[in-house]
Amino acid sequence: LPSQIISVGVPVPGLGLLSYRVPSRLGEAFKGARVSVPLGHRVVTGCVVDPCASAPDNAEIRDVLQIIDPEPFLPPRVVDLALWVGAYYAAGPGDALAIAMPPAARRGERSAFRTVQRAELAGAAQAGPPRGARQRAALDLLRIRPGLTLQECVRQGVGVATMRSLVRHGLVTLREEIVERDPFASAGVDQPGSLWSVEAAPDDRRALTAEQTAVLRQLRDWAAAGHYRTALLHGVTGSGKTEVYLRLARAVTDAGRRVLVLVPEIGLTPVVAGLFRARFGLRVAIQHSGLSEGERHDQWHRIRRGEVDIVVGTRSAVFAPLERVGLIIVDEEHDAAYKQEETPRYHGRDVAIVRARLEAALALLGSATPSLESASNARRGRYAHLVLTRRIFDRPLADVEVVDMRREYAAHGADVVLSERLAARLEERLERGEQSVLLLNRRGFASVIFCRQCGASLECPHCSVALTYHRAARRMRCHYCNYAAAVPARCGACGGEYLEQSGFGTERIEHEVRARFPTARVARVDRDTIRRRGALARVLREVGRGAVDVLIGTQMIAKGHDFPAVTLAGVIAADVGLGLADFRAAERTFQLLTQVLGRAGRGDAPGQAVVQTLYPDHYAIRAAAAQDYDAFFRRELEFRSSLHYPPATALINVFVKGRSLERAMADALDLATRVRQHQPQGRVIGPAPAALSKIKDEYRAQFFVKGSRRTAMREAVQRALEERPDLRRRTVVDVDPISVI
DNA sequence: AGCACGCCGACT
């Protein structure tokens, strides 16, 4: 009798599928089941990818040690999706399979649910002999409140020893019950008054705008068609995309299929989940990395058991074990947070599209500022294209003023942070009791400290970046490796005694606003103030109930939240980010500005915005101020085409790390040369030292592979790495990079 | 990623 040979993905980066023999005494191993297998000198947890494989021709085959799951753990389609991810993003299949599982499952643990012991009177309790006072009290308690958990009994003053004794004498029985660790409860989703409470949900029966109605009708037809399609929904901020999602999801679940909703970041999951929860009740699950392991496990298994119709989550939720998926919504599809910056470096939106194809489902990408990729796919007819051009209630978009800071500097000195115009607008809001948001996408108080004698700036000893001054902490900090130190009395280079600050961040803005408007209630939101879980939600709640006049923050404040009393959006330095050596710098700036300008005027009062910049003529700033997506798209696509960047070309970015820049460059050059040989029709650009050539004491060189055939390009890189296996550990291959810095 | 093997520096 021939024994079963299976193909297994193991969690080793860059390692392909391996074959193992299943001894017949272990039973049958199905696709998607986890197995523990010997690998070299250790034992790892792998996932069965092919239950009928063949023996390897150049390696000894070893036996599976254990079949962890007697039936598939990952649904077969999710296995296929993970294999696609592993191959497309040049990672190992095992790494991709691992991210499709909850963390404990990855380690090979069998699923563990939390249980409670519920105590009840046994049948014999009434007739039982009289006992001591403590036991009688315990029995009385259970008579009034049967089913109390052991923990609750203790809280009521009944000792564990007393209960144990009653159980031993057969007077009380304990019943074990599974309790679900509920992320909705810990996120406050169902609590009245919380930001994402049920009452905050828009009304199910509210009339849609004519545009919403037309778009919804079209999407319903497509979802009902039962075959794959991707649609881009381009809707201006405040046009009611979410309401379209909710009603489309209703149509899909009514038809017996399920819905996956992806959001770019954890902070938005409870908000969106709350809206779906209000409409769909308990058949909604959340998946994101901010959940505790227990919560994640329980949500995952609810989905796996088919108890859930709608999953809301961040990028890894694209692997949710949901069956019969009919619709995948990717909200804010342009957002960079969809890209995972570790292996496997997948893009949640693109994987969602592949999954939609596997599931014969509709993928709906929504954004007010679609990525260049999605917009050009829509224009070329690869995606269907739908637009919402008007805001609900026909609210006007904010009236935007652009302030040229060069003039401001000329008039008032180069240390000006708030222009006269912005200060005047702020004052008006404060007088009228309206709210303002101020965006500056840079943390800290001063961005550089330099020596007035020799001009040297204080650099991080581990990274090639300047240290940022944080005033409250009275320290200077590296934003890449978190190195921190007190500001020295003298310059380390020349001994000069005069160290000067320059540049500004959110902390400085807060300082300026408080100084200028002492009675204003000011809140600041950035990674320095929002370290604890729930801190962001708390501040946003304060803003929501009107306890804050001016909200200052980094890009965190630009996303998703709907504050009707905000009538002024200010951008302190719109060009932060434009100077980055990244081909997406303009796109990011345009998206961020559009988003923050969309914060103003969502209520009955119209909105105003002030954009401060040193480059008032830059097309990204002009287009954002004019809220003209098409103008930006045309200009940016022209730029991408002329310099051969996505979406005009496919791009793979290869980083090579080393203990010296010379070493990194030499190795990168060797690799690039090999790639060039394997890929004669594509282009290889570089290598060059990375823009940040040193991070955490590691030097980095990089090169680009450009071309039209991604598969050939990726294979060329992989073949080069096969020839230099010693470089594998120090090389990062990023297919379709979002950031190339 | 582990883990072992292997070949050079400061110590019981």
Next chain:
DNA sequence: GTCGGCGTGCTC
């Protein structure tokens, strides 16, 4: 003499 530093190579 060896304990251990991390470079290199392998994993069905």
